[in-house]
Amino acid sequence: MEKQSQDRTHVAQSYQVRPLDETESKENMPAVSDAARHMGEFDPTKTLNTSANTKIDVRHTNFFYGPKQALYDVSLPLRDRQVTALIGPSGCGKSTFLRTLNRMNDLIPGTRTEGEAVFDNFNIYDKKTDVVLLRQRIGMVFQRPNPFPKSIFENVAFGLKVQGKSQKFIHERVEASLRGAALWDEVKDRLNTSALGLSGGQQQRLCIARALAVEPEVLLMDEPCSALDPIATLKIEELITDLVKDFTIVIVTHNMQQASRVSHFTGFFLSGKLIEVAPTVDIFEHPHQKETEDYISGRFG
Numbered sequence: 001m002e003k004q005s006q007d008r009t010h011v012a013q014s015y016q017v018r019p020l021d022e023t024e025s026k027e028n029m030p031a032v033s034d035a036a037r038h039m040g041e042f043d044p045t046k047t048l049n050t051s052a053n054t055k056i057d058v059r060h061t062n063f064f065y066g067p068k069q070a071l072y073d074v075s076l077p078l079r080d081r082q083v084t085a086l087i088g089p090s091g092c093g094k095s096t097f098l099r100t101l102n103r104m105n106d107l108i109p110g111t112r113t114e115g116e117a118v119f120d121n122f123n124i125y126d127k128k129t130d131v132v133l134l135r136q137r138i139g140m141v142f143q144r145p146n147p148f149p150k151s152i153f154e155n156v157a158f159g160l161k162v163q164g165k166s167q168k169f170i171h172e173r174v175e176a177s178l179r180g181a182a183l184w185d186e187v188k189d190r191l192n193t194s195a196l197g198l199s200g201g202q203q204q205r206l207c208i209a210r211a212l213a214v215e216p217e218v219l220l221m222d223e224p225c226s227a228l229d230p231i232a233t234l235k236i237e238e239l240i241t242d243l244v245k246d247f248t249i250v251i252v253t254h255n256m257q258q259a260s261r262v263s264h265f266t267g268f269f270l271s272g273k274l275i276e277v278a279p280t281v282d283i284f285e286h287p288h289q290k291e292t293e294d295y296i297s298g299r300f301g
C-alpha cells in the first residue's frame with residue numbers, strides 16, 4: 001500500500017508542480033452542482049445515463065508514433081448520446097486518443113495502433129475499415145475553426161456534394177445543419193458570402209454544421225473552444241448540451257469547469273494511460289485515484 005502511494009507521488013512529482021492560483025484553489029474546483037447552479041441549463045447530472053449503450057467500445061488500445069508509445073492499454077466505453085470529456089495535462093495523449101477514433105492518426109506516417117475500438121460490430125482500427133465512411137459517421141471539430149475559403153453555403157454543402165446528393169437535398173441539409181449548429185438565424189441572409197468573414201465563434205459553429213451535414217453518429221471535439229472568447233465558448237457549450245440529445249460526443253478539454261458543465265463522463269489521462277473514467281460528478285467530487293485528485297485540485301498539470 002505504502003509502495004503504491006509512493007509510486008503515485010512519484011508520478012505526480014514528475015509533472016511540473018505549480019502553486020494554486022485563485023481560480024484553481026480547491027474551494028473553487030468545479031463541483032458539478034456548483035457549475036450547474038451558476039449555469040442554469042447546464043446540468044449533465046440530470047441527463048446522465050450510466051446504463052446508456054456503448055457506442056464505441058475501446059479495448060486495450062496502444063498507440064505508437066514510430067518507436068514512441070503514446071497510449072498504453074487504454075480501455076474506455078464511450079456511451080451513446082452522452083458527452084465524454086477527456087482531461088489531463090499537456091502531452092498525456094488526449095488528442096492522440098481522440099484521433100484514433102476516426103483514424104485521423106493514419107495521416108501521420110509511421111504511426112501504429114493496437115487493440116480494438118468496436119463500433120457497430122466492426123473494429124475501427126481494422127485495415128479493412130473504410131475510413132472515408134468512418135469519418136462521415138464519426139465527425140470531428142478541431143481546436144481552431146478551419147472553414148474552407150468558400151461561401152458559408154459551400155462550406156456546409158461540401159461533404160454532400162462529394163456524396164453526389166441532389167440540389168434539393170443539399171439545400172435542405174444545409175439549412176438543417178446550420179439550424180442544428182445554432183447558426184442559421186445569424187447567417188441565413190448571407191449564405192453566399194465568405195465563411196472567413198464570420199467571427200471565430202461563428203466559424204466554429206459553421207465547422208460543427210459542416211460536420212453535422214453528413215449526418216454523423218459521433219462527434220469528436222478537440223478543444224473546440226480554446227480559440228474562442230467566453231461568450232462564444234458559452235454558445236458552443238450550449239450547443240453541445242443540445243447536440244448530445246442526438247449524437248455521442250467526445251470532447252478533449254483543458255478546462256475542467258467546461259468538463260463539469262457539459263460532460264456526463266470524464267476520463268483522466270496521465271502519461272498515455274487512462275487513470276480513471278467515471279461519471280463526471282464522481283471524478284470531480286470523489287475521485288478514486290490519487291493522481292486524479294492531485295490533478296483536479298491543481299497540484300500539477
Ligand SMILES: Nc1ncnc2c1ncn2[C@@H]1O[C@H](COP(=O)(O)OP(=O)(O)OP(=O)(O)O)[C@@H](O)[C@H]1O
Nearest residue numbers: 065068070088089090091092093094095096097108
Ligand atoms: N505527430 C507526432 N509525432 C510524434 N509524437 C507526437 C505527435 N503528436 C503527438 N505526439 C506526442 O504524443 C504524446 C501525446 O500527445 P497528445 O497531443 O496526444 O497529448 P495531449 O494530451 O492532447 O496534449 P495537449 O493537451 O498539449 O494537446 C506527446 O508526448 C506528444 O509529444
